[in-house]
Amino acid sequence: MSNVTTHSFTNCNAQAVALAERVAAQLREAIAARGHAVIAVSGGSTPRDFFARLSREALDWAQVTITLVDERWVPDTDTRSNAKLVETTLLQNAARAARFVPLYTGAPTPEAGLAEADARIAALPVPFDVVVLGMGEDGHTASFFPGGDHLAAALDPQGTAKVLPMQAPGAGEPRITLTLPVLLDTRALYLLVSGEKKRDLLADVRLGLAEAKNYPVRAVVRQDRVPLAVYWCP
Numbered sequence: 001m002s003n004v005t006t007h008s009f010t011n012c013n014a015q016a017v018a019l020a021e022r023v024a025a026q027l028r029e030a031i032a033a034r035g036h037a038v039i040a041v042s043g044g045s046t047p048r049d050f051f052a053r054l055s056r057e058a059l060d061w062a063q064v065t066i067t068l069v070d071e072r073w074v075p076d077t078d079t080r081s082n083a084k085l086v087e088t089t090l091l092q093n094a095a096r097a098a099r100f101v102p103l104y105t106g107a108p109t110p111e112a113g114l115a116e117a118d119a120r121i122a123a124l125p126v127p128f129d130v131v132v133l134g135m136g137e138d139g140h141t142a143s144f145f146p147g148g149d150h151l152a153a154a155l156d157p158q159g160t161a162k163v164l165p166m167q168a169p170g171a172g173e174p175r176i177t178l179t180l181p182v183l184l185d186t187r188a189l190y191l192l193v194s195g196e197k198k199r200d201l202l203a204d205v206r207l208g209l210a211e212a213k214n215y216p217v218r219a220v221v222r223q224d225r226v227p228l229a230v231y232w233c234p
């Protein structure tokens with residue numbers, strides 16, 4: 001039985017609206033059941049419209065904690081910063097009342113900031129309610145990059161680290177990432193992607209093709225811990 005469902009949309013606006021409505025409903029359910037909600041989101045360009053939509057959803061945002069699945073190790077004033085993306089797109093409108101827990105600490109390197117970032121994540125209630133991942137055309141998700149220096153440790157299902165630094169040829173700047181066990185410890189897991197190349201890559205991963213073995217996203221697609229919902233648009 002497949003652990004993956006795919007929701008395909010004819011345009012990316014419809015994708016953003018549908019995911020925002022779905023996620024908002026799950027945040028409301030979490031608040032009703034436990035008094036609070038935790039969501040971890042990706043950076044990159046794909047989630048912009050989804051963030052803008054989600055920020056306008058009516059819910060008790062003061063009870064919501066937002067964190068990141070990964071971060072580029074740059075100050076939050078940098079255009080590459082995922083924190084900056086979240087602050088300018090998601091922490092707006094109704095969602096301005098939410099609490100944001102960044103991964104970047106201001107330390108000179110991810111290694112130097114690791115203990116503090118780890119403590120921030122360790123302080124959050126688990127399981128998370130929602131995790132929204134993205135994916136690159138090289139098959140990375142979060143900062144699980146092919147050839148990453150801490151990739152094996154980050155993907156270890158039995159690993160105990162919550163966050164790890166990551167450097168890789170395709171990653172640009174040094175990164176920090178939540179590890180696979182943390183990302184899978186969630187009530188709902190989404191993969192938000194667009195374009196035919198990413199659709200085809202995911203199909204190869206799901207089929208278990210040999211050439212897909214080096215795509216780190218395989219670890220979230222081929223697992224039985226939590227159902228994965230793929231939201232795709234052209």
Ligand SMILES: O=C(O)[C@H](O)[C@@H](O)[C@H](O)[C@H](O)COP(=O)(O)O
Binds near residue numbers: 072
């Ligand atoms: O900080 C990051 O880079 C992300 O969290 C990363 O995993 C992202 O989701 C993919 O690179 C897809 O990025 P795009 O949406 O820009 O294609």
